[in-house]
Amino acid sequence: MSAPVRLLIVDDHPVVRDGLRGMFAGDPGFEVVGEAADGAEALARAATLHPDVVLMDLRMPGMDGVTAIGRLARSGSTSRVLVLTTYDTDADVLPAIEAGATGYLLKDAPREELVRAVRTAARGEAVLSPSVAGRLMGRLRTPAEEPLSQRELEVLTLVARGASNREAAVRLFISEATVKTHLLHVYAKLGVNDRAAAVAAAYDRGLLTPGGR
Known part of the structure; x- marks a missing residue:
């Protein structure tokens, strides 16, 4: 045995x-x-x-x-x-x-x-x-996904916490137009069409975690 x-x-x-x-x-x-x-x-x-x-x-x-x-x-x-x-x-x-x-x-x-x-x-x-x-x-x-940049992650993190584009711009000291541009890049990289879907995809892929980034 x-x-x-x-x-x-x-x-x-x-x-x-x-x-x-x-x-x-x-x-x-x-x-x-x-x-x-x-x-x-x-x-x-x-x-x-x-x-x-x-x-x-x-x-x-x-x-x-x-x-x-x-x-x-x-x-x-x-x-x-x-x-x-x-x-x-x-x-x-x-x-x-x-x-x-x-x-x-x-x-x-x-x-x-x-x-x-x-x-x-x-x-x-x-x-x-x-x-x-x-x-x-x-x-x-699946081919390797293009990673989000640090700034794109920062924008997405604020969006996940409920911030508007204007609020995100103020927090990051950038223009609202720049925030919109970052979000468009995020949508393209994650294969989504809106803010809610981007946040959901980011949590699913482990890019965002509850209580953190």
């Missing part, structure tokens, strides 16, 4: 950690060796516990998941990181994978899918949730 997969659970919500621990504790094929509430604690625990798989949340106070994944990879750790999060925007998925994550799964995944994903990750094989796989395939099939 093979040794159980050793797991480290990293999430800033105690209820989530408790739920995951309970899920795996009843399966003899797994051993939860520890928990962490943020990226820094995860690095410290991984260095002493040497888990086979780290179940890593992304958005946590202090050190976030992507930073922790990158540092874990650079440390030479043999632990595999399986991201388990509620976010699947390009701004979340791509940096996590580039940092060294072995897999990316969403928290609404069925128990069977999560268990299978952890086993797959423990073998060093890539595993992606269907929505994430579809998003990455779409990126590969």
Whole structure:
């Protein structure tokens, strides 16, 4: 009989950690060796516990998941990181994978899918949730999108917060005509026709995030 997969659970919500621990504790094929509430604690625990798989949340106070994944990879750790999060925007998925994550799964995944994903990750094989796989395939099939400039992002951020063109112009110390020009460029780059659609597309692509840019 093979040794159980050793797991480290990293999430800033105690209820989530408790739920995951309970899920795996009843399966003899797994051993939860520890928990962490943020990226820094995860690095410290991984260095002493040497888990086979780290179940890593992304958005946590202090050190976030992507930073922790990158540092874990650079440390030479043999632990595999399986991201388990509620976010699947390009701004979340791509940096996590580039940092060294072995897999990316969403928290609404069925128990069977999560268990299978952890086993797959423990073998060093890539595993992606269907929505994430579809998003990455779409990126590969679509020519690289022209990025928004810093000024265009600033204008779009103000628009998302409800500012009119005039208000945005005052805030950015530019003319109202310049604001309109920036918005036209934003519409063209995002493939939309109006302000509301531009804001929606920006949130969908991770260019804007609730409570931030």
